Amino acid sequence: MAPTGFTAAAGQSLEARILDGLDAEQRQVASTLAGPMCVLAGAGTGKTRAITHRIAYGVHSGVYKPQRVLAVTFTARAAAEMRTRLRDLGVGGVQARTFHSAALRQLQYFWPQAVGGPLPGLLDHKANVIAEAARRLRLSADRAAIRDLAAEIEWAKVSMLTPDTYARAAAGRAEPAGFDLVTVARLFQSYEDVKTDRNIIDFEDVLLITVGILQEDPKVAAAVREQYRHFVVDEYQDVSPLQQRLLDLWLGERGDLCVVGDASQTIYSFTGATSRHLLQFTKRFPDAAVVKLVRDYRSTPQVVQLANSLLAARTKQPWRGSGPDPWPAPLELAAQRPAGPAPSFTECADDEAEAAQVAARIRSLLEAGVPASEIAILFRTNGQSEAYEQALASAGIGYQLRGGERFFGRREVRDAMLQLRASARAAGTEPVPQLARDVLANLGYTAQAPQSSGAVRERWESLAALVALADELDLARGEAAGGVFTMQDFVAELEERAAAQHAPTVQGVTLASLHSAKGLEWDAVFLVGLSEGLMPISFADTDEAVDEERRLLYVGITRAREHLALSWSLARTPGGRANRKPSRFLDGLRPASSSRTGLRSGAHGAERTGRRRQSAPAHCRVCATLLTTGAERKVGRCANCPPGYDEHTFEALRAWRKEAAQEAGMPAFVIFTDATLAAIAEARPGSLQELSKLPGVGPAKLERYGQDVLRTLGSD
Missing domain, CATH: 1.10.150.80 (HRDC domain)
Structure with missing residues (x-):
């Protein structure tokens, strides 16, 4: 029987159909089902397609049993997307989870027999516990210090350090929140004591305890290895030592492991992630098949060339650090899309001018037919977002702040899910898209967007996103795809997406940090604030840290499909001193003219004159002091x-x-x-x-x- 939404052509086997549409390298990934495999996959090369088709091919050819396959990735959203693709390929029984989700599931199951008693409560946020730990030591720590200490403790735990081993291993690291390493070690121990007193564990403990049980209880280890025979790990360049240890225990002495990653996209080393495991995979598995995916199907040749040039510029520099150069030879992407516009480079007078010219260019894109949901503004730090929020709001352009209010937490979405759930219980044979429209019409959905702005428009956009998702799923799984898609199926999909925070597309320009943009893509991307001190960030004071900043910019560039704009400003505030310089990473990439006034922007958009617009200095009306902010x-x-x-x-x-x-x-x-x-x-x-x-x-x-x-x- 053909899987829902995936039918074989007449005279063609289902397995052959699964391999159709894959390029030669993707086909090799999908059809090599036994033994270790390392897939080096560049940005936009279709790695998720390759590995989901690999799993589907393995299941439908009888080599894999779906319940014995575990696919692991790093975000709940990515795991949810993988489950959706696998369902569309007819292999819904495969487990696709994050490391933490998979470990927590195993811990909940095995805790009674391995440890006994109820499982301790799970700590969602460390701040209160760290504050209590600091008070016990009579240490003063404000909110910012607590945040930095939480990040440091997380790094220590995923690096498999204890309070006793932390100080020696952390030698040479920046002192978090100004505390010396010995004090941090004492606070680390105090934090662990507070958790013990409260009978709670944190997310790192979930991995640590699972590792401990698998190491110490042969019966539990045998049960897990019997359950899961085949493993796929996505974004393998971001695995931490602790996650690698857990993966090793899942595997045992077996080698049915497929890892996928790109060392050039390693941007989370501050959390303990390292590309070492990816780069040394063939040393551990000398017989591993290695496949390189370099055909970029996402971006235009102009964007791809800029991304390649950014990485190539680093390889020409001498390594000044201690030990061997950790920078591996980057994958050189080969663009597969038709040519597009050249990336633009714009120098602006100040931050407000930069935000204004970005808003003006976004307005032009919207008028040219680019959907707002296909436009993103990416910045290095979250503190940069406010200027762009204000500029977009002043221009009447809707936006969504990634990391802001979650889609499924919105009141209208909660109300919609309640009504859809109720309708599912009484649904007949009416097509899901039409039924969804009828139900959501009671909450304010209309076929045409309202002319008004503000809350009314935002409410409509949330409901419209649900309608669009109903259309999308019905097309992929419904009658047109040879399957049956019911309202019950739609509600189940929504509930699963809500649990994983896998939101549908909402109309609005995305504002996001470069780190949070990993794994996403848009038709048009604006990379802003590309000046020294922000890119690379000022505290990147080692070769390794600067290299990571280069990789972060590379990730930003490769998010763009067609339109790419890079900009920076010379001053922070209007009338301020123009003492900023464009990022060193742009040297050799931007046209020579972009460093001069010809491409600068004034407060109301790009100036075409040869002189930068200057605002007159403003003074306090009370004391006549020069105003600087x-x-x-x-x-x-x-x-x-x-x-x-x-x-x-x-x-x-x-x-x-x-x-x-x-x-x-x-x-x-x-x-x-x-x-x-x-x-x-x-x-x-x-x-x-x-x-x-x-x-x-x-x-x-x-x-x-x-x-x-x-x-x-x-x-x-």
Whole structure:
């Protein structure tokens, strides 16, 4: 019987059909089913397609039993996507999980017989426990210090260090939060003591305890190895020593392991990830089959050439570190798509000017027909996002902040799932897409997007994303694909996606850090803030750290399918000193003219003149001190001078903003920053015209929030 959504052509076996459409290297991956295999897969080369077809081919040819295959990847979203693809290929019984998910499942099952008693509670966040550990040692640690200490403890545990072995192994690492390594070791031990007292474990403990049980209990190890015979590990360049140890225990003495990775995309070494296991795979398995996937199906030749050139520039530099050069020869990608536009390089006067020109270019792309969901702005640090949020909001362009409110946590999505679940119990034979439209119409879905903006438009976009997902799944699994797709199937898919936070596509420009963009792709990508100190980041003070920053930029470049824009600014604030320089990584990549004024942008878009636009310096209206930050310029007052507004008015505006943000499901500062609220409170405008003259209140925000602001001022 053919799998749902996957039918064999007349006279063609199902196994042959599974291999159809794969290139020669992907076909080799998919058809080599026994023994160890190392797949070196460049960005955009179809690695997920190759390994899911490998599993499907193994199952349908009878070599694999689906229940005995374990596919492991690094994010819940990636695991959910892999399960979806496998279901579409008719092998839904295969386990596709993250390391932590697989280990937790085994721990929950084997804990009663291996340890006894109830499993300790699982700690979601370390902050409170670390704060308690610090108090026990009478150490002062603010929120930022606690965050840094949590990251350091996570690194230590995935590196399989204990409080006793930490200080020696961490010699040469930066001191987290300014604490010396001996103090960190003491806090590490205190953290473990607090967890013991509270009978809780953290996510690293899940892996450590599972490793301990498998090492010490032969019966448990034998049961796991009997259950799983074939392993696939994706993103193998990001495996940590602890994850590798767990994988070794799952395998035992066997070699049915397929690993997939790219050393040039190793960007998580700060978490303990290392490409060493990928690079040394053939030393451990000398008979391993090695396949290189270098045909890039994602990006245009122009984007691919830039990515290749970025990596090639590093190989020409002498290695100055101790020991052998850890930089492996990078894969050279070969573009398979037709030619596209050349990547652009833009130098801007300041951060606000850079954000404004990006918003203007995005508007042009939208008008040219590029969907908002296919556009992304990527930056090095999350702190850079606010300028782009404000620029997009002022331009009336919707956006979604990756890492912000989760899709399945939105009120309208929760309501939709309740109604869809209820309809599934009484559903007849009506096609799922139409039934979904009928159900969601009760919540505000319409075939045409509303003309209004704000919460109404955002609510519609959430519901439209669910409708689009129903269409997509019905096409892949329904009657047109030779299968049956019911409302019960749709609800089950939604519940699984909600558990894995595998959100459907929402219309809106994506704002994301370079790290969080790994594994994603868009038609148009804007790489912003590419100046020294941000790319590479200022604390990358070793050769190894700078190399990782280069790889991070490479990941950003390879997210783009067609349009790629790279930009940087010369100053932080309008009128500030132009003391920034473009990233060293752009040397030799950008046209010579991009370092001069011809490609610079002014505050309202790209200037075509030969002189950079300069804003006149602003001074505090109270003490006449030069204002140096955007927040100070907005209120016309330096931070040292007292505010000229009534606190009750300011708090009333903050209360209104909080309520509006909660209703819209967005961060409060996206509506108005505190600096803008302060300016409004001081000016107390009495009309929309007066409000429009205040900094931070653009046309889009005036239309969306103007009347609410005036009502709040009138009733404060």
